[in-house]
Amino acid sequence: MRFRSVAAVSAAALTALVLAGCTSTAEPSESPASADPSVSDAALCEAVAESGEASEAVTVEGTAGEPSEVTFEFPLDIPALQSTVIDEGSGDPVEAGQLVSYALSAFSADTGEKLGDIGYGDTPVLPAQISAENPIGQIIGCAAPGARVVATFPPSDAAGGEVYVFDFLGVVPDAAWGEEQPAVEGMPTVELAEDGTPSVTLPDGDIPTEFEKATLKEGDGQVVEQGDAVLVQYHGVSWDTGEVFDQSWGGQPFTFSTNGGVVQGFADAVLGETVGSQVIAILPPSVAYGEGEINDADLTGQTLVFVVDILGVQPESS
Template identity: 40%
Template sequence: MRIRPLVALSVAALSAVLLAGCAGSAPQSTPTASETGAASDLCAVAVPEGDVAASVSVSGEVGELPTVEFEAPLEFTSAERVVAVEGDGTQIADGDYVTYALAVYDAATGEQLQAGGFDGEPIPPQPITIGSGPDAYFGCATEGSRLVVATPESQSGGALVYVIDVLEVTPADAWCAATEPGDVFPTVEYSADGIPTITIPEGEAPEGVQLEVLEEGDGATVEPGDTVTVNYTGVKWSDGSVFDSSYERGEPAQFSTTGVVAGFQRALEGQTVGSKILVSMSPTCGYGEAGSSEHELAGETLVFALEIVEVTEQ
């Protein structure tokens, strides 16, 4: 089994928020959810158990930096995995978001190379989806589990040992679920030409996704995975500046609901064609916390005024 090293997926201080996007287009992301939601699929893609991984001694409480001992150098030619501690929490299903801690060791010397997420400062949640890479490490582990994964030498680096603590599992359909606006929420005004101008209020930006339906359309309902045509303007909560606008480009954008960041996805699914919506999303539901992603909007709470123009069923 060939798997991508998790270190390569955990750049920027071990953060693994797998978000991507490009300026001047819709707020795109790698898909973050599957329609199957089947834990059994993740069980099947997990790295198999092996004696080398089992030989690694790991002690300490889950969530705290472990004490790891093994007889170096470890010699093996294929990836191995064991569940050192089996948690009794929720089992990871395809598309679920996992908050975790990670320590990485050199299999040749036993030296600790990286560590993050322990002692109350977890790495930002990551979606675990079939074929994503991390699926082979996490498999269908349960919340509260401690995993040991050994990966052989490859073109990208030497042999490694990972200790991964599964701290929290959030079901895909509950991640960044939209709520009604709180007391502090932006406002929007439309020009005679239908161009929105968003005003950011004074006060701290809210967590999660908050959504207000400004005008409810009478068209078809947007379902998960549908392709939508949308007009939108996006601004930063921090300074109110516009960072992207289909109105300014003169034409709406088209994309799948599962191809955008979580907050934007929540703003679309379940709404009807013709609806105008104002939505705010904190960094975890957008492009990640500052330092967790190289995207220029990482760390920003984003606000969108959007109108659903058309929908095409998947």
């Protein structure tokens, strides 16, 4: 299958963000959200592409939330991005900065050929953060969950024109939503702020020398498997110093592949867990940044504690 534009959001995010948060000791990034949410939401509503002759020429068959088929006279002339609402959905409109789940069927504007479906059934794509600047925001604006939209993309140097039937499946929480689990004796304790930001209290005693993890909240979503791309919030504390050395909270959720790009212990923390879960993991140097003399320059030799909220998963084959 060949997808671009909207479908590329997940793949591009995966490529760009691998290693971006967990392999650095940089200070947490500041939130990209506007200081005035109403301004961001107004911009999102205004960002949606106008309906036009190209998008209105597409007839869609099928139920919103399931793969679709279309008919239109081809080749379809697409002068600019156009967006036509087929189903308005219901509930509260999406707000700028929220995470959204979506799916789409894609078609060639030149031949009418179906290029494929992504995001449906057991093959989800990672949730994406919506804004007025990205393609999803320009397709659905401030639509309500359940909305179905026809989006027509003009040809580019890399590809011909394309027609997408885009389904806005819903808003995804930006913190774990699973059922709380009993505390595990000997593990650090975790308290959550109102927005979900964790804080960790380390127990007294010797620093652990083996990898350990425990599920703090058990979600009801898909199981994370080897090779999957995963969207998470995380909070990292050094057991040696007691200091927070990195976290995604206050910025954007972090995307990585369990096949590499993060230290082994971080991937092991989420493998076998379900979407919606929150886990805590203890990483000795052997599955973190290696043995060696502890210093202020990096995390070599340190035992790390991560609290990880699993927000979404994308199978390797998607």
